[in-house]
Structure formats: C-alpha cells, structure tokens
Amino acid sequence: MAPRATWKGYLKLSLVSCAVNVYPASSSSSRVSFNTINRKTGNRVKRQFVDAETGEVVENEDQAKGYPVAKDSYLLIDDEELDKIQIESTHTIDIEKFVPRSEIDPRYLEAPYYIAPSERVAEEAFAIIRDAMRDEKVVGLGRVVMARRERIMMLEPMGKGLVGTALRYGSEVRNEDTYFEDIPDMKLPEEMKDLAHVIIERKAGHFRPEDFNDRYEDAVVELIRAKQAGMPAKAPEQPSRPSNVVSIMDALRKSIAAEGGATPAARKASAKAAEEAPAAPKPKAPSKSKGEAAKAAPAPAAQKARKAK
Secondary structure, three states, X not given: OOOOOOEEEEEEEOOEEEEEXXXXXXXXXXXXXXXXXXXXXXXXXXXXXXXXXXXXXXXXXXXXXXXXXXXXXXXXXXXXXXXOOOOHHHOEEEOOEEEOHXXXXXXXXXXXXXXXXXXXXXXXXXXXXXXXXXXXXXXXXXXXXXXXXXXXXXXXXXXXEEEEEEEOXXXXXXXXXXXXXXXXXXXXXXXXXXXXXXXXXXXXXXXXXXXXXXXHHHHHHHHHHHHHOOOOOOOOOXXXXXXXXXXXXXXXXXXXXXXXXXXXXXXXXXXXXXXXXXOOOOOOOOOOOOHHHHHHOOOHHHHHHHHHO
C-alpha cells in the first residue's frame, strides 16, 4: 500500500514551484502498546470527558476548545473557525534562505519527513531545487503549517528526494547556561587525557542503526511471551551500579586493561608516563630517634615513582 501523505502542497523557490507530498520519515508503530483494563472484570476501560462541575459525561459533539480569558471563563473556538485560517505556509513551503548544514544546532531538530514530487509535471522543478542545494552544499529553510501549527522546515537533498526536518523555535530550546554554570573549569593531567583518548580510539566506529535495538522493548516482549505460555517471568539480571571512583587514573588504566591489546596511542601514553616519572633516590639512613618512623613511611620520591607506574 502506498504511504499516506501527511501534507500536500507546493515547494517554492522564488518563481519556481512544484507540487509535493510530505510523508513522516519515522514511525513508532512497532512498539508494544497496552490497553487499560478493569482488573476486576477484565474489560477494557473507556475514557470519557466529564464536566468538572456537574460530573456528567460530555459527548464528542458537545466538546469544544476554550481559551481562558478569566477565572472559570472561556472563549469558545470551533474547529471550523481554525480550519478557515489560511496563510501562505498552509499550502506552500516557500524556501526563504539557504544556510550551511553545520549551522543548525542539533537541539533544534524535531521530526523528519520525506518530501517527493506528487505529479510528473513537478519532477523537473523538484530536481532543479534538489540538485542546486546539493551542488552548493547548503540546506534550505522554509515554513509550513502542519497540525494547525506553523513549523520551520529544514530541507536537504537525500538521494532522489528531499528530507524535511521540522525545527523547534528559539523559545522552545532552553539555554544550557542554567544547567552547566556550576560545572567548574578543570585542568586535567596530560596522562589522564591520553588514556581517555586510548579508550575512545578502541571504541571508534561508524553509526549503523541496525547495531542498536530497544533492549527494554525486547524485555517487555519476553515478559508477554512468558505470561502467554503460563511461565513465570524471567527475572532480568540487575545491572551493576557504578562504584564511586576513587582514582580516575586507576579506572582509566583498568578500562584499557579490560579492553586488552595496546594500541599505538596506548603505547604512547604508557611511554610518556614512564618518561615523566622521576627516578627514586636511595633513602638516607634514618637517625636513631626517628628510625622506627622512617621504616614505616617510604620516601616521597619513591611514592611518586610508584604512582607514576
């Protein structure tokens, strides 16, 4: 069955326009979903709107949207009145500007859509817009009304079509300063950073969505299958909680040892640590009055040498 378009209208670049269809590029239909059930009867529960004052059920035909203008006072707005609102972006995605893709902060990305020409006569104009953006290595920004809301739409070439990504408005993205202002500035030891780079090097790869699956969803499916078979649900293994790390350096070294095999970066980090470790001088003979204390406490230089190892 052909996919159903979410939006139909025109893609416009100055005086060049073409008819297009917009389709959702993501789906959540494969997720496990539950109905709410009456535990006593086993029957499905039906949701109903109830009048807050009278307690009576309000049927669909009696429900309306209300904008609060005062306490317990609302201005009624009908769906038909909202449908009559028509602005240019209701039926046309007019590309207003082109920008480098790198300028779009990932926090503004909201939902992806596929955009394709809806008729044969539109294919040439569509291809011109698509290929021009690809050649210039830019993305287009326009606006479109979807679900009774005007959205910013970022357009970029993908294969033979376009991907349109709905963007959030600036007022919808929170400023990071509120969350990061208490994080102190820290000067980290070079050896510590070198070891962290080794771990990153060993885990380097490429993004392949098929490498990831929803493990929680899989566990829910296993639970359902077990209950259907009349078997007790298998208790999942509890993940070990991270312990409070006393020494970051030790934790980094243990992480590298657990991964196994030294990489060039690991050998470099180890060699650098060895070069920076000071040589341990021969301890002086303790005095008679302090002999016992000196035997219990190693020389400071020896302590540093052992830490560097």
